[in-house]
Amino acid sequence: MFRYLTAGESHGPALVGILDGLPAHLRLDVERINQTLARRQGGYGRGGRMKIERDEVEFLAGVRGSETLGSPVAVLVRNRDYENVRGLMDPITGAGKPLTNPRPGHADYAGALKYRQRDLRNVLERASARETAMRVCLGAICAQFLEALGITTRSYVHRIGDVVSPELEAFSQDDVEASDVRNPDQATEAKMIAAIDAAKAAGDTLGGVFVVRVDGVPVGIGSNRQPAQRLDGVLAGALMGMQTVKAVEVGLGADVAARPGSQAHDNFALEDGGVVRASNRAGGIEGGMSNGQPIVLRVSVKPIPTLMKALPSVNLHEQTDAPATIVRSDVCVVPAAGIVGEAMVRLALVAPVLEKYGGDSIEETLDNLRRANEAAGALFTPAKEGV
Numbered sequence: 001m002f003r004y005l006t007a008g009e010s011h012g013p014a015l016v017g018i019l020d021g022l023p024a025h026l027r028l029d030v031e032r033i034n035q036t037l038a039r040r041q042g043g044y045g046r047g048g049r050m051k052i053e054r055d056e057v058e059f060l061a062g063v064r065g066s067e068t069l070g071s072p073v074a075v076l077v078r079n080r081d082y083e084n085v086r087g088l089m090d091p092i093t094g095a096g097k098p099l100t101n102p103r104p105g106h107a108d109y110a111g112a113l114k115y116r117q118r119d120l121r122n123v124l125e126r127a128s129a130r131e132t133a134m135r136v137c138l139g140a141i142c143a144q145f146l147e148a149l150g151i152t153t154r155s156y157v158h159r160i161g162d163v164v165s166p167e168l169e170a171f172s173q174d175d176v177e178a179s180d181v182r183n184p185d186q187a188t189e190a191k192m193i194a195a196i197d198a199a200k201a202a203g204d205t206l207g208g209v210f211v212v213r214v215d216g217v218p219v220g221i222g223s224n225r226q227p228a229q230r231l232d233g234v235l236a237g238a239l240m241g242m243q244t245v246k247a248v249e250v251g252l253g254a255d256v257a258a259r260p261g262s263q264a265h266d267n268f269a270l271e272d273g274g275v276v277r278a279s280n281r282a283g284g285i286e287g288g289m290s291n292g293q294p295i296v297l298r299v300s301v302k303p304i305p306t307l308m309k310a311l312p313s314v315n316l317h318e319q320t321d322a323p324a325t326i327v328r329s330d331v332c333v334v335p336a337a338g339i340v341g342e343a344m345v346r347l348a349l350v351a352p353v354l355e356k357y358g359g360d361s362i363e364e365t366l367d368n369l370r371r372a373n374e375a376a377g378a379l380f381t382p383a384k385e386g387v
């Protein structure tokens, strides 16, 4: 069984993560993991914290000579900002003036009551999107496993505030990465940047939509056997597990509800002896299983709840009306969220992929994949006479 865990406070000493169940002999390119960490740190609209952090992975267990051993992989990403707030956050001696005014839309209020915390910092430290650095780190390791099987994941920003991009069916990942808002359409990019600037000037924040696309997923990942195994639910659940995500759509998503059946599905046809589809309205998943088409997921992200022009709130200690706590923050996290979304999809794909192909070593997984592909290819091939 594959699983992962993260731990770490936003301003604590470090973030740590464990991947349990990755096959042995997977060769890891550490530079590529660090490049992915750097991609998450970018994006127009980030706050001052990103000038402090320089995220880099350190391996603690499960890897030797750049290859996985089959034992649990343990990694660490340090929080550089910890050195600036040691007095506040030291795990043994840390203390400070409590934060008292919950931010509407944040974990502050519910978490305080749930964990009986009179200082909201004890909630917001873990709720912070800083934790996504570790998810991206673990996801970047999983990316190398999935790529060995031919499965690749990418993303672009589709919307920021009320600026909506044209649909990008085929997009160049290099052009996406070259854009500060991770949208390769130059007119859209300029409007998105202007929208972020305007929100910042107004002390406001902006949400949006990013699209994740997965290519090379073989047919039959996930299952219709039980509800929890359906791949659309598995991927949507993983993406909804991100801070700020409010909706996930697969393929046509919510729009499909308004269409007649004749306009909602992807018809089959035969071409060169193989089965083809003329469209991908289902977004690559039918009956809770991958169908061999690219998986396309559209993810809606709320504007983050820390506004420089604070929302009305209360002081819980004094029981008075008071504006929400203002802490250093970002104006728009949608470009970074797309990178986190890629990571969540990768992390969520590994378990169902391993459930189908198994393998304690990557060689075994690849052998099983090859055999499954051969069998699938032969399934409807007419038997030759005498065979």
Ligand code: EPS
Residues within 6 Å of the ligand: 010, 047, 048, 049, 050, 053, 081, 127, 128, 129, 130, 131, 132, 133, 306, 327, 328, 329, 330
């Ligand atoms: C965050 C607030 C900001 C962000 C942080 C998430 O941090 P700080 O409170 O230290 O200024 O920069 O994101 C990260 C540190 C990161 O690595 O993405 C929050 O409240 O969620």
